[in-house]
Amino acid sequence: MPSVNYPVELSAPDISAYMAGNTGVDYITRIDSGKPGPHVMLNALMHGNEICGAITLDHLFKNKIQPTRGILSLGFSNYKAFLRFDPQRPLMSRYVDEDMNRVWVEERLDSDEDSWELRRAREMRAYFESVDYLLDIHSMSTASPAVTLCNGLDKERDLTRKVGFPEHAAFGSGFVVGRRLIEYTPYHDVNDPKTGLLVECGQHWLKDTAVTALDSALYFLKALDMVAPEFFDAHVTNNPPPPLRELEITEGVYSKSNAFRFTEQYIGMEVIEKAGTVIARDGEEDIVTPYDNCVLVMPNHSAGAKMRVVRFARLSE
Ligand SMILES: [Zn+2]
Known part of the structure; x- marks a missing residue:
């Protein structure tokens, strides 16, 4: 997109x-x-x-x-x-x-x-x-x-x-x-x-x-x-x-290809309810959320290959 x-x-x-x-x-x-x-x-x-x-x-x-x-x-x-x-x-x-x-x-x-x-x-x-x-x-x-x-x-x-x-x-x-x-x-x-x-x-x-x-x-x-x-x-x-809403960043996602595309126009701070939800495609590969209620932090829609494209985070209790 x-x-x-x-x-x-x-x-x-x-x-x-x-x-x-x-x-x-x-x-x-x-x-x-x-x-x-x-x-x-x-x-x-x-x-x-x-x-x-x-x-x-x-x-x-x-x-x-x-x-x-x-x-x-x-x-x-x-x-x-x-x-x-x-x-x-x-x-x-x-x-x-x-x-x-x-x-x-x-x-x-x-x-x-x-x-x-x-x-x-x-x-x-x-x-x-x-x-x-x-x-x-x-x-x-x-x-x-x-x-x-x-x-x-x-x-x-x-x-x-x-x-x-x-x-x-x-x-x-x-x-x-x-x-x-x-x-x-x-x-x-x-x-x-x-x-x-x-x-x-x-x-x-x-x-x-x-x-x-x-x-x-x-x-x-x-x-x-x-x-x-x-x-x-x-x-x-x-x-x-x-x-204040506190988040713990658990990982950074890096693109492998120049064909990395999010499936939606995420802006950041979206909470993705179900683990395994596809949020992006990197060439042939699906990028999925690793756990329930995963928060997307700072999606980058214009990244080329080998760039950080998003961070996953958990909301603190
Ligand atoms: Zn800056």
Whole structure:
């Protein structure tokens, strides 16, 4: 089945004013409250086409966000890919040379291998190492309900529950090749309190995705006691938040062929009642759900061969 084309309702903000920043790293700005507290970072544009994060940071900048304690940093990761954003061809600006959310592996960062994304990651790396709590803001290819993703470490689960927004949280390894920023060593070390969460705010270009992204950032700051209640109340939309639904990711499904097709236009978070239900065909092979009430997380309708096409998850009791 062909994937649905979504309208581009959001417009990419002008982020040129944030290039210089004040940290010595382009497109990272640090706002110091002057009071003791954690270093919290909101990170946008790990994928250049996922503009909701940039819209959120632009909104916080324009409304002069001030942390009530500690340090708040606002960063735009793959700005070079983003600067190529063209609403006529909105998928083309995801990255320049490679997926920047797969490069967070020491062996690659320390190597002399070259790509734009590796260069940028090397530039940002020390900065990320100074961050205590990171929210990496993303969006999805389908109009799936928003979901927080993490590996499921205890510290990640605790923080996810404290944040309590958006409505879904999926715990479990991403089954990715390489490592995402939230799996970068300091955040991935169970003995290090540094914690990173990734939030998928909705379909890349739908209006509501930017609302969810801003709310996710605000709830993240609120959970860490970093935002004034008046600021939170003035800018939040989903208040009170819906109850959190927790999912345990049990496996990632990879396509074998270029002929992988879902049997329906799944968007994500569908609960498939019966084990053994055919949800896709990969060439000649049927792809079936492994257990009853299997939840489909982030189906990818435009994957070629050997790409992750969906994750299976169980709803927690
Ligand atoms: Zn992304």
